Amino acid sequence: MKRIYLDNNATTMVDADVKAAMDPFFSDMYGNPNSLHSFGTEVHPAMREALDRIYEGIHADDEDDIIINSCASEGNNTVIKSAYYENILSGGKKNRMITSTIEHPAVSNTYRFLEKLGVEVIWLPVNKDGLIAPETLAEAIDPDTTALVSMIWANNETGLINPVKEYAEICRENGVPLHLDAVQAVGKIPVDMRDVKADFITFSAHKFHGPKGIGGLYVRQGNDIIPLIHGGEQMAGRRAGTINTPYLIGMGKAMELAVKNLDYEDTEVRKLRDKLEDALLAIDDVQVIGKRSLRTPNTILASFRGIEGEAFLWDLNQQGLAASTGSACSSESLESNPTFVAMDIGNELAHTGMRFSLSRYTTEQEIDAAIEVIKNAVARLRAISSTHNKEYI
Amino acid sequence: MSKDSLIGGSLWEQYSDKVTKRMNNPSFMGELTEEDAAEKGAKLVVADYGADSCGDAVRLYWLVDPESGKILDAKYKSFGCGTAIASSDVMAEMCIGLTVDEAVKITNLDVERALRDSPDRPAVPPQKMHCSVMAYDVIKKAASLYKNVDMSVFEDEEIVCECAQVSLSTIKDVIRLNDLKTVEEITQYTKAGAFCKSCIRPGGHEKRKFYLVDILADTRAEMEHEKLNTPPEEKTFSELTLIQKHKAVEKVIEQFILPILNADGGSVEVVDMKEEEGSTAVYIRYQGACQGCAASSTGTYEVISDTLKQKVDTSIIVYLL
Numbered sequence A: 001m002k003r004i005y006l007d008n009n010a011t012t013m014v015d016a017d018v019k020a021a022m023d024p025f026f027s028d029m030y031g032n033p034n035s036l037h038s039f040g041t042e043v044h045p046a047m048r049e050a051l052d053r054i055y056e057g058i059h060a061d062d063e064d065d066i067i068i069n070s071c072a073s074e075g076n077n078t079v080i081k082s083a084y085y086e087n088i089l090s091g092g093k094k095n096r097m098i099t100s101t102i103e104h105p106a107v108s109n110t111y112r113f114l115e116k117l118g119v120e121v122i123w124l125p126v127n128k129d130g131l132i133a134p135e136t137l138a139e140a141i142d143p144d145t146t147a148l149v150s151m152i153w154a155n156n157e158t159g160l161i162n163p164v165k166e167y168a169e170i171c172r173e174n175g176v177p178l179h180l181d182a183v184q185a186v187g188k189i190p191v192d193m194r195d196v197k198a199d200f201i202t203f204s205a206h207k208f209h210g211p212k213g214i215g216g217l218y219v220r221q222g223n224d225i226i227p228l229i230h231g232g233e234q235m236a237g238r239r240a241g242t243i244n245t246p247y248l249i250g251m252g253k254a255m256e257l258a259v260k261n262l263d264y265e266d267t268e269v270r271k272l273r274d275k276l277e278d279a280l281l282a283i284d285d286v287q288v289i290g291k292r293s294l295r296t297p298n299t300i301l302a303s304f305r306g307i308e309g310e311a312f313l314w315d316l317n318q319q320g321l322a323a324s325t326g327s328a329c330s331s332e333s334l335e336s337n338p339t340f341v342a343m344d345i346g347n348e349l350a351h352t353g354m355r356f357s358l359s360r361y362t363t364e365q366e367i368d369a370a371i372e373v374i375k376n377a378v379a380r381l382r383a384i385s386s387t388h389n390k391e392y393i
Numbered sequence B: 001m002s003k004d005s006l007i008g009g010s011l012w013e014q015y016s017d018k019v020t021k022r023m024n025n026p027s028f029m030g031e032l033t034e035e036d037a038a039e040k041g042a043k044l045v046v047a048d049y050g051a052d053s054c055g056d057a058v059r060l061y062w063l064v065d066p067e068s069g070k071i072l073d074a075k076y077k078s079f080g081c082g083t084a085i086a087s088s089d090v091m092a093e094m095c096i097g098l099t100v101d102e103a104v105k106i107t108n109l110d111v112e113r114a115l116r117d118s119p120d121r122p123a124v125p126p127q128k129m130h131c132s133v134m135a136y137d138v139i140k141k142a143a144s145l146y147k148n149v150d151m152s153v154f155e156d157e158e159i160v161c162e163c164a165q166v167s168l169s170t171i172k173d174v175i176r177l178n179d180l181k182t183v184e185e186i187t188q189y190t191k192a193g194a195f196c197k198s199c200i201r202p203g204g205h206e207k208r209k210f211y212l213v214d215i216l217a218d219t220r221a222e223m224e225h226e227k228l229n230t231p232p233e234e235k236t237f238s239e240l241t242l243i244q245k246h247k248a249v250e251k252v253i254e255q256f257i258l259p260i261l262n263a264d265g266g267s268v269e270v271v272d273m274k275e276e277e278g279s280t281a282v283y284i285r286y287q288g289a290c291q292g293c294a295a296s297s298t299g300t301y302e303v304i305s306d307t308l309k310q311k312v313d314t315s316i317i318v319y320l321l
């Protein structure tokens, strides 16, 4: 059976060029870049080149830092805990932190942990479009008491893109640092730090055809960061631990390719996404969450009435199609995906939501085949369903 | 926590083959109509349980012979995950041939057991147990409709969790039947508290009459009280199932033997039990400090063997592995 992968918001295939770029740095040029001998120094040009590509990719200034780390979860933890250490643990006046109800667990669970330590966290709700309105942030922010604002740039479940430029303006006016989780933005839409004046952003290479387990934390010049991991002097003392050279080099290549392909993403990937979305919407009682114009070009979150998400995912998987559900039934904890709850449409999305996310490797044949697979699964499961008795299509 | 818990996404790997098969090819899925009933001279019963908004809903159809009260045919429809569909499928099959009164006695545990590939390996991971609870509730609903009585005849229909439609008696039952000790376990088994969470403890977004924390505390207290006040089970040791025997042995080890061994940094685990002609073999293995200790093969062994014979049953023979 030829499988079809429409779960690219979870992770992506490593690009063959990325793999090739990494290859020499496992067994040939394996020196520790901190060593003074030739084994160490011969790695430097490729590392510098990778950093250049990553800086260019997000239009960072040479005076800014991009701390190379293990993943976006680490980056998010670093920023949030650093703000906590600096402002709150030290007994400062800025003792509140602001985030949203649609964050990835890498942010929301970090804040929940800080809540347990007694921090006051303000959780901003979404508007009818599924976005955090700038006014909502403007109302909650307080120059005297807000230590940090953390917002998701593009949401991993819905693909909805938040008005981050406006957030940055509001935060600047109030003198509060802004942290953006840009994991689902990088490689899907332009990310330009000259334009979006955020102080911190985080990303993970495996979401844009790089390897898993390497990421970046952008720190705009003038911002301090207290390391999450103390130890050696790597990353100018901001993140200890021997740098994963092959993966950094892989991330550099992946960034270069991702940026080159932004146009393709915006046109061809979008076209295929729209084709799939139109086909889904032609099925009875299917709802897609969020306006197309407000979403990343590769993502669809749809609700299929009368079909429980885990059963749906099961049927799709039986036919070789990989997607993702936030269904409560599919999670270890039986809890509905918080984004689904925040976006609540009559309490059903939490059980009937299915996410399809494409990549630049998705082909039209795959989309055509996926449409058939989805229709088959919908027909079978609606025939079993006790809550959907209508004939469909 | 354990090695197995370190890699996520193993939900489906924990389903038994029977669950997989039933999910892919449910045999009792479908509807029964008044025409089907008329043909067999039977009464049609259609019972609904759950709702879309809880993520689980099942409709059960029965054709009941009015003379004998026997269920002649059963079918179902299900809005639910794979486990819910597989459980409903087994449940419908189990109903056929039983009288309504017999069917009401089917529990979620029977449904789950029927889905096991081997008797000692659960058919589904713990958090999916709730799906079989649903199958058990709908039978009561069908029986109440057939007998034209309130469901409260079979259970006291005090709904504790509105989102998942879980009643007070269901919660008390699963606590007792499964010896649940935490609210999280109640949620895994029944789904109560999995959604809006109002029913877990006071202070949620909606005020409730009952809270899971209180029900758990009260039921555990009742269970303790009963344990102290009821004379030992009338059943003799030899009449117990192997699982019950195992529990009895474990309990005595925990209460009387481990305290002694733990004091010396040792421990013991029951590795296996087998029923033999006139005796019950208990295979044990030493752990911790007991392992290397020479005395463990004689003194400790005798203490364990004597204690089990005295406190559990004289038919026990302890084997040291």
Ligand SMILES: Cc1ncc(COP(=O)(O)O)c(C=O)c1O
Pocket (backbone or CB within 6 Å): A009, A010, A071, A072, A073, A074, A104, A106, A152, A154, A155, A156, A181, A183, A184, A204, A206, A213, A215
């Ligand atoms: C929006 C968002 N933030 C953070 C993460 C975490 O990324 P990683 O698992 O690479 O740390 C993800 C990945 O799922 C994500 O989608």
